[in-house]
Amino acid sequence: MKSLLSLTLVVVLSFLSTSGAFSQEMTTAERYQHVTEQLHSKVLNESRSVVVQLPKSYHDSQDKKYPVIYRLDGAGTLTTMNAVLESLQSQNAAPEVIVVAIENTDRLRDFYPTVNQDPNGPVGYGGGGAKFLSFITEELMPLVENKYRVHDFRVIEGASAGGVFALYALREKTHLFKAALAYSAAVWWANGASAKNMVAFLKSQPQLDHYIYTSIGNEGAPMRPYYDNMIAGIKANQPQGMRWVNETYPGVPHNLITAASTFSAYHQLFLSAYLRAHRYDGNISSISDYYTRVSAQRGENLTAPEWVIRELGYYYVGMQNYEKAIALFEYDIAQYPNTPDAYNGLAYGFEQMGEYRKALTNVNKALKLADESHDGYQVYLNRQKRLLAQLQ
Structure with missing residues (x-):
């Protein structure tokens, strides 16, 4: 039931944000400013393109800073993101954010940190995750933080192969990213290397002041056994202070998990400006x-x-x-x-x-x-x- 409600909400909001339901002066292009940044990556030895979406209030102030979401898979993800974030922002349940949408050139190469030898997938692909992470943290992030008013609350978000990379980025650069959102992360890749590495990482962390969101739909083999083992490992080794939400959406296929998950992922990531009773532990100091x-x-x-x-x-x-x-x-x-x-x-x-x-x-x-x-x-x-x- 929760999956259908969440999916329905996102689909309706996405429709409203892109259809004639909004007046001409309320189109996405006019509500947000999009800046396309082109940079040549020395790390990747290629030119890369990102779309930076600035909040509607960005030019109302000269000193206000914003959280930043690094979104894998480019500007095509913005419609769903904006629909959900706007609904939360209307209730002050989420802040305005800067979104850095990273366009793809080779997803399999960039998003997987290990080369795949599993015959269930393309053998010999992957292994570029470390270089891609260096590109983000050593080249893209300095550009964004020098040019735009962001502060140090950084989120990395992706689906499928992008979900694998989001979890990898949090493991490798824990001091840089405060949250990872991984929708139907393809942790079967390379015989479940990513799933095993995630559990091993959490075992080594007695304290972790971070937020992790994971979700999955109606995935079967080879994906599901590796994913279920990772979830069991996270449950058994969850560090103190870590906020983790895992959700299952039965009947929702792989390509719709992002739509089904986004509202819940953001709703539970961002703290409302209004403390409600269910988040209050009864102690005044809290x-x-x-x-x-x-x-x-x-x-x-x-x-x-x-x-x-x-x-x-x-x-x-x-x-x-x-x-x-x-x-x-x-x-x-x-x-x-x-x-x-x-x-x-x-x-x-x-x-x-x-x-x-x-x-x-x-x-x-x-x-x-x-x-x-x-x-x-x-x-x-x-x-x-x-x-x-x-x-x-």
Whole structure:
């Protein structure tokens, strides 16, 4: 069911982004700026082309920096990426990003780090992964980071052979890439060398502050046994701190796995600017920890909005966990001492507990800070009258 919903969402969004459903002034070409960069690679001894997609807000500021996604398989991948990212960005569940779409010349040579001797595939192909990674990290990355406003949250993403390379890049350049998204990674190549190397790498890492996304569809032999062994190995050797999501989409063929997976991959990679209850562990200190991680992803200093903290308090009131609720409301006031809604939140918590005098004290503080034009003013008055009646 999840696979069908995810696939449907992506297909619909992709259709909307490329069809007449958008007005003329909202076409992709006008919403984004695309810059084609041509460079001659000394490492590869050939000319290479990449398409750099800049966010819609890029020219609104001269100092804002963006995360960067290095996307294998070129600009043809941008339609699906943009549709999904825009849906998340509309809810502030993902930041705007710079995308570097790397065009192909020889996928089998570049994406596989080992030469294939498995008769299930083209024997003698591959083995250029190390050179291609050097091209990205020593030639392409300096060009991007010198010319465009990116910060150090880098993602590498690819499908099939590109998925193999994304995992390889994370293993070899762990300090450069914070996340790898691998859709239906063809880990059967070279008798499962990539799958074995991935497990061996994780065994050697007691701590890994990275995100890895893996997915697979209705793959059979020779792919599935190698993939399943890799997944079992990751489960058994997952380093502390590593966020890993693996999803299976039964009935979805190899060439549609990217479409089926992209929403989930991004949704779970990027942290929302709004901390929700399912991501809150119940400890007040985890709020600032969460926003430290959000800030690291987005390259800007973000803190918890007042209403986010208050909503967490409401959640715990609903759970009748008044101790945690009151702690959150009091923390909210400590962070926002001049905001009337924060005091009203605490008043609500005390009212639900039957602590009417404490509730009245705090709603009076809310009324003192607000005037009649404030959206919550009438709510505060109603609470005050209700509490006075209870106390009488």
